[in-house]
Amino acid sequence: MFVYFDVQHIYYLPQYIPVIEKLSNRGHQCALVFYRSQEKQFIDICETFAVEHSIKAIWLEDKSNTLDFYQGVECDWVVFGNAFLDVDKLNNKSVLMQHGIGPKSCYYDVSNTTTTVRFVEGEHRLKRLKNLYPNGNFVDSGYAKLDPIINNSVEKVDLAGLGLDKNKPTLLYAPTFYPSSIECMSDDFPECFPDYNIIIKPHFFSLSKPRYKKQKSKIMRWQKYNNVYLTNESEFNLTPFLAVADIMLSDASSAIFEFAALDKPVVWCDFYKLRWNYRGIFSYRFKARLDEDINYFHKICQRAEQFSDVVSAVQLCASESEEFRFNRKKIIEQLAGKIDGNCADRIVNYLESYE
Template sequence: MKTVLFCQNPYAFGILKPIMEVLKEKNFSYLWFVRKTIQKQFPFQNEPFTSDMKEVKEFKSDVIFVPGNEVPYYLRGLKVQIFHGLAGEKKGHFRIRHYFDLYLTQGPYFTKKFLELKQKFKNFEVLETGWPKLDIYGEELHKYNVIKKELLLKFKAKIIVLYAPTFSPSLTSASFLIEEFKELSKNRKYLILIKFHDLMAVELIEEYKQLAKSTANIIFEEERNIIKFLLMADIMVSDTSSVVYEFLLLNKPVITFKSNSKNILWDNSNEYKNLSSKIESNLKADNFKEKRLKIAQQYHPYNDGKSALRMVEASLKYITKNGVPEKRKLSFLRKLKIHKIFGKY
């Protein structure tokens, strides 16, 4: 099976890596497509990759795994949507753009909705596999324990607080919480890790970098692997970010500010204040522990570390039964959009 791992944004690297490892184990050939503007950020420089769409087309893939919204219709191969987050309330999460033959969902909440959409559009299949980015939760849950212990010793702290907001200008809390983090940092039992999305506004990135430089117990993290910080943190602060769900699956407390989720099962505030007291109360009482379990059951009930394997096997089974699609039928406007993004081949 010849596979393309399709990357439009840096967040795709961590989602697709577990799939790459499965492909290696099975001796399947693969090629990374990495958009030219993010090529320098690509962490697997010794792996086969290209930014040339012509080269991808000539590769003649059987399967294309896509953790994004678009994929060229003219590429050969089963076009598989594997998603880039768990936030079902985000605009566009359940939008059918007609680029994909197969949707591999993370859990029952997503599966139910995509099965309903399948009945409506009748031009794709849906299977539930779990999400490969979270395979580490089943395989290496304690991978960063030593690093965490060393960090706490170095900073003479007891608790790691992770701040991971969304980048969306209309939803991000980053513009409003900087004073709250200054106040929180006065309590030296906390080590505060700031982890921003790649697309966060440059001025906010610089503002928080300066805060970290001037504050002994705040670190601005630039390493792209957010999973590392999710595993190390004791509590997370965020807003309307899909990373909230990734953290909840670890059964640790979350505090959000002005989240627009329709099903909030954690501590959410509609005012940008009282961060310190909220962290204290959530660490002490953790009143949302039972509710978090409901999120896990519906959003991602898989903790066996084999979601990537299920994705590869589901895709192989599909093409064995149905053959490899040569291209995807699209409307003129959809084709035009693909031409604008990726060129016409």
């Protein structure tokens, strides 16, 4: 088989990588399709990634070229990490592997466009998608992004090499860009956790998009603390940091489900800096952006309604009951599917056997 992986954004790659590796190991050919309509530093990172992993890279100028390109090539499958509005015009079989499993409504909305198959995570999501789109083809494969952690093949993080103390527990703060908790966090946030290493892994947009410059300013302030490591742009893959961290702090992010799927404690920072057109009489826009799945956060996380609650929430993480952990595991099975390290195998098996 020949399979193209469409990479609109670099953060699609962690979901693709385990599947690409399985395909390659079985003798299939893969190619990555990148876009030059992004910041130069991300173009450089994508080029380096393709070279280091010996994967063919194809570059399009922007998304206006996507349809013409895929209509003009011969392949068995095209894999997308987000909705592609012209998917019904393709001559090739198509796959949707949504790049996140978070609580935003776009997780379900992207199936407005019908791919040949969409791989999903867990019975809960499978059932909802089938009800919403009865003509769609949905397969519960589990979340391939987590396979390397379960299989212990994920890149190892050397805490000492990051300037951190390997004898301290590690907090991972992994906020999304919108709606985000970053601007509501204290300027001296790292001072509240002197006995912890803190790894800050923000979304790319928080550091690269001008509209989020206030987020970047706060993040750069935190970086000055001795117990903090701020990931750089080339460290786009969250999974090595999920593996090394003991506790996660996050907000309306897919990362919460991902970390909880590893049976690790999470603090849900349920406080956000909202744009003026998402507040007051416009609050319906905020509610529309988030899906009802965010209600599961109450059952799998320690909730902080404001920054002043974060310290006590972290303390609660250290004393989670067996009952809480058991219930979290059952919920995660519904929301992330099987966490067995074989998700990519199930995906590749399906692609190989499809007729």
